[in-house]
Amino acid sequence: MNYEKIQGLLDSRGYKELKEEMEKYYPVDIAALLEEVDEKEMLILFRLLAKEEAAETFTYMNSDMRETLIDALTDSELEEVMDEMYLDDTVDVLEEMPANVVERLLLATDEDTRKQINTILQYPEDSAGSVMNVDYVGLRPDMTVADAILKIRQVGINKETIYTLYITEKRKLLGVVDIKDLLTSGEGRTMEEIMDTNILYAHTTDDQEDVAKTIKKYGLVAIPIVDHESCMVGIVTVDDAMLVLQDETTEDISIMAGVSPNEESYFGTSVFQHAKNRSTWLMFLMLSATLTGMVLGHYEAQILALPVLNTFIPMLTGTGGNCGSQSSTLIIRGLAVGEVRFKDAFRVIFKEVRVALLVGAFLAVVNGVRILIMYHDRDPLPLAVALGITLMGTILMAKTVGCTLPLIAKKCGLDPAIMAAPLITTLVDTGTTIIYFQVAMLIFPQLRNL
Structure with a gap:
């Protein structure tokens, strides 16, 4: 990332060139860049980002930066960011924010999303339910391959992953279909014919570290999460599993060194x-x-x-x-x-x-x-x-x-x-x-x- 060029464009107010320059970088790199500039410049750079990129960049920021942005953004800008974020990322943000900030964030979401957020927030801390995402592609067992592909085209853009598809009937998990199997099967075949019924799954109350280890052990892209009635309620993806394992490792290292665990970064802690x-x-x-x-x-x-x-x-x-x-x-x-x-x-x-x-x-x-x-x-x-x-x-x-x-x-x-x-x-x-x-x-x- 060319920090000198970006700073020069900021100083000269070359916002058109700056927007084009920012489009070259990944959200995680942009979040690191925003940490290096002052509050006013951070707001300018964030507003130059496309909606999807801004939402993803927001998830990589530390809690102090997020709070600063939330205070500075208008209600409409905040609503755009929240609409583009995946539900599990939204929950992670809400868990780190003060009550007054949480209230404003919830106001920027629609009623259905608020209900889903409240459901996840009610699960025990460190449980699979607290880190799962309810945005997954669910298919009926009688759907054909052609029907399934059409549905993925319609709803896939808003889902966390489309690489694994879940076959459900009355919310009961019946099987899974890999996207590779779907694309290489005849269009007339049904999901019931091609689905794998040997399913690895976890319960909402399972320890999130155990779920993350299962994902790592079996090389899964995501694992389905079911409730006490064996009804599917969400998925935990591999990126969430990596974060869980990272947090658990950090906690263990802290305890082994005789330091109480802390979720904030070194410089972010007073x-x-x-x-x-x-x-x-x-x-x-x-x-x-x-x-x-x-x-x-x-x-x-x-x-x-x-x-x-x-x-x-x-x-x-x-x-x-x-x-x-x-x-x-x-x-x-x-x-x-x-x-x-x-x-x-x-x-x-x-x-x-x-x-x-x-x-x-x-x-x-x-x-x-x-x-x-x-x-x-x-x-x-x-x-x-x-x-x-x-x-x-x-x-x-x-x-x-x-x-x-x-x-x-x-x-x-x-x-x-x-x-x-x-x-x-x-x-x-x-x-x-x-x-x-x-x-x-x-x-x-x-x-x-x-």
Whole structure:
């Protein structure tokens, strides 16, 4: 995108050339461009867009930009944009807007659309019903191929997709027809003859992430959504599924990093909101670290008797925390893509135990050599042995904890990401400290009776 040319045309008020230039770009690129200009220029550029392009560009904007445009557009302009938007995109916009803005947007839609919007908004958050689109091509089983093609020509322009067609009778889903099968079949054949009755579908109350995974797994363009009476009410398309998976991944990454999930962009979130999102987890970690401090206090006499022990605590706790994070990240990823299930718990633990033994042995040897070199002026062997045994025990514990907690969370219906780095690190730090001093008291007799 030629930003300099567009800015030059804006400055010279060459609106005819500017309109022609804007027609060269995709809506997602235009939305990115509108973020770079000031409010007045954004309104000028948006008004130069064709109705269809303006509606699609509107769906790619962040909530602040949308609110700014809604305030600036006239009622007729706003109605044109809303008429061109698909219903699921309209619902997404409404969910992010303040109440006064929602009221104005609803006034810009017709009565039937408002009823459909209200229906979708009533579905539980994160359900398939909340992200579905009711604009699909429905055909009767007795329609011929010629009739079906004629109907697609009449209504297809307003539908989200025409690549998959749904055969219904009294709203009951009977089968699906791929557009390729339709176009390669004889014009006299009926939908009942060419439809596929082996249908993949989801219910309105199904978790939207599970629906998105089904679309990804089977390579679907869209999946039909039925209600509790098995009546078809809409579809979830592949682009909506991609957004759902993106949002879920972002949420998991945020939780794993100890940050409360936030739907806004980094720059679109205020400093206060950033601080609020991070403070809760930081407070939890700060208070939970008190447990490790209490354990250290219990071994205060041992530390005073052999101060060199204190210098290795950061290395041991850091190694344990990193090992736990590695295992938890791999298991959370496996759970997310369906590679790992709770029934695989024993296989997972057995594998992680073997990995822990190999990693622990390697790190113990490397660390032992380091101790022998750095502490050659004193008796380094007992210290090297103590640290080697501790490393083995710490890594074994950390990897076991790191792989089991996400599995337990998934089984309990919780987000496995909650059991990620912050929580696991706290548990491993405490466990590492206990293992370390217990091993030290076995190796150094002078510490046992303190």
